[in-house]
Amino acid sequence: MTELIKSEYEKWKRQLTGFLKGQMARDIRVVVSIELQRLTDIVNVQISGQQGTFKTNTCLAYDENLQLVAWGYPALAQEPPKRIKSTARPQPKPVELFKLHLANIKEDEKPPLPPGLDSKRAVTDYLHEMNKVRFVCSVPAEWHHEAKAIMRECMYNAGYLDHRLSENLEFTTEPEAAAIYCMKSLNEYRLTPGSSFMIVDCGGGTVDLTTRTLLPAMKLSEITERSGDLCGSSYVDREFLKFLGKKLGYAAMRKLKENNYGQMQYLVQQFCSRVKFAFNGNPTEFSVKELDIERVCPALVQYVEGHAKEQMEEADWLVEFDFQSVKDMFDPVVNKIIELIQRQLSSTERKCAAMFLVGGFSESLYLQSQIRRHFATQVPIIAVPRHPIAAIVRGALEYGLHMEVIQTRVLKFCYGVEVSAKWDKTDPFERRTESGRVFRFHKLALRGTEVAVDQKFCYTAGPVVPNQTDMTFNIFTTQNNNARYCDEEGMRMLGKMKIDLPDPHRGKNRLVEFTLTFGTMEIKATAVNKRTGQVYESSFILEF
Numbered sequence: 001m002t003e004l005i006k007s008e009y010e011k012w013k014r015q016l017t018g019f020l021k022g023q024m025a026r027d028i029r030v031v032v033s034i035e036l037q038r039l040t041d042i043v044n045v046q047i048s049g050q051q052g053t054f055k056t057n058t059c060l061a062y063d064e065n066l067q068l069v070a071w072g073y074p075a076l077a078q079e080p081p082k083r084i085k086s087t088a089r090p091q092p093k094p095v096e097l098f099k100l101h102l103a104n105i106k107e108d109e110k111p112p113l114p115p116g117l118d119s120k121r122a123v124t125d126y127l128h129e130m131n132k133v134r135f136v137c138s139v140p141a142e143w144h145h146e147a148k149a150i151m152r153e154c155m156y157n158a159g160y161l162d163h164r165l166s167e168n169l170e171f172t173t174e175p176e177a178a179a180i181y182c183m184k185s186l187n188e189y190r191l192t193p194g195s196s197f198m199i200v201d202c203g204g205g206t207v208d209l210t211t212r213t214l215l216p217a218m219k220l221s222e223i224t225e226r227s228g229d230l231c232g233s234s235y236v237d238r239e240f241l242k243f244l245g246k247k248l249g250y251a252a253m254r255k256l257k258e259n260n261y262g263q264m265q266y267l268v269q270q271f272c273s274r275v276k277f278a279f280n281g282n283p284t285e286f287s288v289k290e291l292d293i294e295r296v297c298p299a300l301v302q303y304v305e306g307h308a309k310e311q312m313e314e315a316d317w318l319v320e321f322d323f324q325s326v327k328d329m330f331d332p333v334v335n336k337i338i339e340l341i342q343r344q345l346s347s348t349e350r351k352c353a354a355m356f357l358v359g360g361f362s363e364s365l366y367l368q369s370q371i372r373r374h375f376a377t378q379v380p381i382i383a384v385p386r387h388p389i390a391a392i393v394r395g396a397l398e399y400g401l402h403m404e405v406i407q408t409r410v411l412k413f414c415y416g417v418e419v420s421a422k423w424d425k426t427d428p429f430e431r432r433t434e435s436g437r438v439f440r441f442h443k444l445a446l447r448g449t450e451v452a453v454d455q456k457f458c459y460t461a462g463p464v465v466p467n468q469t470d471m472t473f474n475i476f477t478t479q480n481n482n483a484r485y486c487d488e489e490g491m492r493m494l495g496k497m498k499i500d501l502p503d504p505h506r507g508k509n510r511l512v513e514f515t516l517t518f519g520t521m522e523i524k525a526t527a528v529n530k531r532t533g534q535v536y537e538s539s540f541i542l543e544f
Helices: 003-020 098-102 117-126 144-159 174-183 234-248 248-257 260-274 306-316 322-346 364-374 388-401
Strands: 034-037 039-041 055-057 059-062 068-070 095-096 135-139 170-175 195-203 206-217 220-221 228-229 289-292 317-321 354-357 381-383 408-410 416-422 437-445 451-452 453-461 470-478 492-500 512-518 524-527 537-539
Touching: 034 388, 034 453, 055 059, 059 117, 068 306, 095 260, 098 117, 098 144, 117 144, 135 174, 135 388, 144 170, 170 388, 174 206, 174 220, 174 354, 195 470, 206 322, 206 354, 228 289, 228 322, 228 470, 234 260, 234 306, 234 322, 248 260, 260 289, 260 322, 322 364, 354 364, 354 388, 364 381, 364 416, 416 453, 437 451, 437 453, 437 512, 470 524
Parallel strands: 034 135, 135 170, 195 354, 220 408, 354 381
Antiparallel strands: 039 055, 059 068, 059 095, 195 206, 206 220, 206 228, 289 317, 408 451, 416 437, 416 470, 453 512, 470 492, 512 524, 524 537
């Protein structure tokens, strides 16, 4: 952290300490939003050596003892030394994109972490370098409640929250935050209440999409399931590294990544600044680009062997990029985004009046041109708002201040409870219990349902046996609306609630009304004893 940020925070802390201490979450006046991508947002502040930027890099650097030595931009970009001394100490190892360890992806697709360091420690260390006020954390649309729970735990471990369930932390999804930000631009495009628009959030790791409808009084409803995939701008960087692997040898690139990660990242940054950012897909405006490997990434030279080494020596270690080679790096990623947009458009019969491209990758002129080429006849307005790279963080701030802006959301999961029912012939015989019953999944709210904030889904249950003295509600989620049993593939337990059942002498005549209420960013489970009026409550983070 820079001294500027430290001094500003100390000033804010002195002013806010007396006000915030002991106050309820609704009394908080300061909201900070966090988006953990390749970059994390700190708006209008000079930080980590980056002047005039909207974001600071989500990156850490550790020494050989796993002590944190750098945070943000200095941890990522390491210009190679002019001379490599044999006695030089090992260079700090950057750690980036650690948020992907919380995603449901294959282990070999997750970015490497130094031995002895896990993703929870990395997230906690990163958050600890920032300071505490009130936070709105924007997360990818596909995150499950486990990933959000880990993020909440890291926030607590870093000292942001007084307790793990503190209401000082709110969650919103990245496309939802972007939609709130873009909503302010709708008047500029003469969109009126009832108009639907799509947000295509193109970040570093993920691309998330959502379709919303503008309601009166500048409110928003969601009309389709959010969707997304791992096809952000960092996957163009991966294609660049594959290109180098073909030219210099995959073994050489693997050794560079293992032994000189900082230089590899510097090489990627040089590619981005000299080639990637300027590429617009127009061959008449393209000129062949070069990278001097000896100067930009000297450590790589020692790993290149055989015929590849002979060729590079002949070329003075200059790697050329012609139009087609650069286009081939973009197209696998861009085509995946085009497919996501097409599926999102096809998921609703409503006309999409506008499409807004946000996130860092949305500034790619080639991506913009390809999206317009494919969808100009289907969507009248395809636009990039002002400051697209800051759309999520600014929208998240707006959400933190005015949560009522979101009126409805579309459930991405089916929610229900495990119930004990009478076995019948439609159930497998092996599921029949000795008492002639079967445990089934009772659906309360179906995936794809558009639900209003604080909408309730209820059912009434009673004791299975007359002398029962308690009852447990096991709450499950699944993406399969046709699920029948709670041990099927894809089932996840969201939580459980155990309640007392007094007066066993009343036998089975003791009904309980169980309710799931979908709030702003959490689900509240409520059980009410219909005879005594006793109420039991439990809250769970909402599945986006």
